[in-house]
Each structure stands twice: as C-alpha cells, then as structure tokens.
Amino acid sequence: MDFDEFLREQLSGLVRFAGVLTADTYLAQDLTQDALVRAHARWSRIGRMDRPDLYVRRMITNGYLSWRRRWAVRTIQPVADADRLSRATVPDPAVRLADQDQVMALLATLSRRQRAALVLRFYEGRTDEEIAAILGCSAGTVRSHVSRALAGLRERVRDDQPTDATLEVS
C-alpha cells in the first residue's frame, strides 16, 4: 500500500479518532498532521507493515499521550475544564454523561492513557490486542486501563449523585 492509497482509505477515520481522543479540533489536527508527516518520511517501512493503520494510530496516540508541542506556537493546548464536573448539578448521571460538555469534563478526569483506551475500545471498537498494539502494552494492561477508566467515571458520577445514582458498567 502506498502512502496516497493509505490516506484515501484511512484519513477520514484517523481525523475522527484524533478528534474523539483529544476533544480539541486544533490539537487533533496538529497530532494527525504530525503523525502523517513522520509516517510519510518512513513509509517505506510503515507501508510494508501488516497494519499500518494501527501504527499511525499509535503515532497519533503517542503524540497525544506525550502532548508534544512546538515551542514557537502561541498556545499550549485547550483543555476541558475538569472542575466543571464537580460543579455539575444535573441530577441524573445518565443525562449528565450524555451531555457533550460534561462528557469532555468527565474524560478530562481520566488519565490520558485510560482515555485513549476507552476511545479505542468504545468508539473505535478495537480488540484488546489491537489496543495493546496501539498503546504499546499488553492486552492485560489494556483491560486494566479500560476497567479503571470506567471505574473512574463511575466514581465521578457517584460523587456528584450519591443518593440514587445507579451505574452499570460491564
């Protein structure tokens, strides 16, 4: 597969993945471009891989996890305001989770690696093995990330709605 063919097949999914992962359009664009520029330079090797799509997702995810930024740019990246979660007053946690801004706030309370694992599992529908390849860890560690991420969300919701909140996470 050459680089142009890869772009035609994968670019749409990559930008959506980066958008969901970061919840920040500019950061998503930055990370996607950066990963693709570097992938382009190494395409002779990446293009021969069995799953170049996973490898490029790994590059995007690594960029997100390490949050590498150029110094010359004028900002460091926007971030969802995690404090807004604790100030939330919507009584039904299900409603709150469905609220887009609250979702950002909830996700901002997780570690980046946990959030990446959640996005790969529940948004992209990846298997443990695929997520492990992207995150560079074992499948067991992936399951741990996902479990802890869900537990973290559950605790957050319970903290805000301790009386009647029922959360089922499987």
Add this chain to the structure above:
Amino acid sequence: MINNDSVRQALGTLERFAPAEDEVLAGLRTGIVRRRKRRQVASVVGVAGAAGMVALGVVYVAPGRGGDGGTPPAATAGTTPTTSVKIATPPAAPVLPFTVGWTPEGYSSQIWEAGRTDGSVQYTGTKDFQAVVVWISAKPRPAAQDGDSEEPTTVAGRMGVIRRLAPDSKETQFIWQLDDGRWAMVGGRAPTVQLATLRRVAESVTTKPTPLTAPFSLTTLPDGYQVASWSGGSDQPFSGSLTICRTVSEPLAGTLAPDCIGVSLHDGTAPAVTLRKDSSLKNPQEIPMDREQVIDGVLTRAPADGTEAVAQVDAGHWASAVSQAAGVDLLRQVVASVRS
C-alpha cells in the same frame, strides 16, 4: 443507567472535534515540503574545497555494502582512504539560558530547548493538561491577535501583561522583560493551572543559566562550527538534537539555516532509505541511503544528494546529521562521532 452503549454514544458526540480532512491534507503537504526542504542540499560541497578544512584523520570506503544498519561495523580491511576534515573539540554541554526557581509540586521538566540567549522548557504534572511553559527569548513575544485580551501586571517588579488568548481566554500567559532585556513568557491553561501558580513560576524566573545533561555527545566538533542549540527531554520524537552552525543563530525558528548541521539521536535501527515527494504528494521517490563510508570504524550511509548521513551508534540507537550545505563528508564525520 449508564452502560457501555452510553459510553459509546457519549464518545461519539466528540466526533464534532474531528478536524477537516482537507485542512489536515494541506497541513500535511506543508509539513512534508518543510521536511523535504530541510533535507535538501543546494549543492554538494566537496570537503576538499571547503575553507579551513585540512585532512587529518583516515576515512575508509566500503564499496558494495548493503543493509539497513545494525551494530556499527569495524573498518573494512582493504578499503580505500578517501578524505577527512579538521576536527576540533567536543561541543559544549547544554545550558538553559535562564533558571526557573519554582515549579508546582509534582511537575517535572518534559522537554527543553536551549540556545545561547533563547530557550524554553515545559513542565508537566501527573494529571491531564497540567503543563507550564517557560519561554525566554531576545526576541519579543508575538503581538496579541484578534480576540486576545491583555491586562497590565508586574512580575518581579517589572512591568508586564497577562495575556489571555482567544477563543476562550483560558490560555493564560505572563509576558514581561527580564533584567537583561530578554522577553519572558510563562503560560498555562486555566483553571487546570491556576493564575497564582503561573505568577509564582514567573516570579521565580531569573537570568542565571542552568546546566543541563546532554542527550548525547559528539567526540569532536567540526572546525569553524559552534553549538547553536540543544534540545532534549522525555517527550521528543527522538532522544535529543544538537544544532551546530558556522554563524550562531538562536533556536525556535523551526528551520535549519544553510550553514548549520542538525544532529539527532534516534531509537532503533538506522533507515536504509529516505523518502522524497513533491508538494502534491505525487511521485514519491525512495532515495536509498547507500553511499557508504567507514569513518573511524563506524559505517556511515548517505543518499546520493549528500544532504544527510546516518550511522548506527549502538544496538539501540542511530544518529542522523543533516545540512543544506555542509557537504556529505562533513556530515559523515559528524554522525560518526555521535555517542549515546
């Protein structure tokens, strides 16, 4: 009730943050062109013709060797001496041209860049988006843009501004001038990083230099070249980089001046090819790194245009030296002198 489907649906709402594909493609083309230009050579300068360069060492040619790196080979018996350059002393270790006297608890230096007058460092905490950037330069910080707001303040008794960047005014920067006239910026994202935290970091910045650990070393520095800047940290696409130039320029420009050589250390195995494409992403060309010479017992490889040289430093690292005009022989000398 919340279940996996709820989480899936909630994450799906974040698709709205996906960037436009055409904008990503435009940025990709720009990035590729920039990378390509950085690696291009206007002309290959023969070392023999370069002023000030005198043959001293012994360089061997290993014709016909292929492969894509691996451990550094020993010099091949029976190979032919070719050329060499005058070598001076190892480059000076990096020194951050300022000191940050206080950072929030749990924050650590993640990435840094250090020139003679300009430098920057990013400190990150253990939680998401905890990041504080300290940036010092002889050049003023870029002016505010539409939508930014500024309010006057003082930092360590000197006049400055608090700039809040558009669109949401949460990106906050303290900007002021240090005692020696350089400009300083301390930035972070509110409220993850509190204004009081940024102020305390800013108040702790002094002009005193801070020695840093070099991410790698060179055994020698080419004659006539000086260290322009170092970069390093735990959050780099490579282990670190060094820019050496005949005319020292400050970092942060994002480009490599023609009289400079960029040296970097990477994890893994040195590549066998370098890829070149035009700005439309058409007609990709793999340029083999097949011009081999052994320099001081280290196999170096370069493409035909002589813009780059690579060498395997050890089993886990390879080094690259790139320049628009230095010439492949000098690049080989430099890359062969890299030590991890």
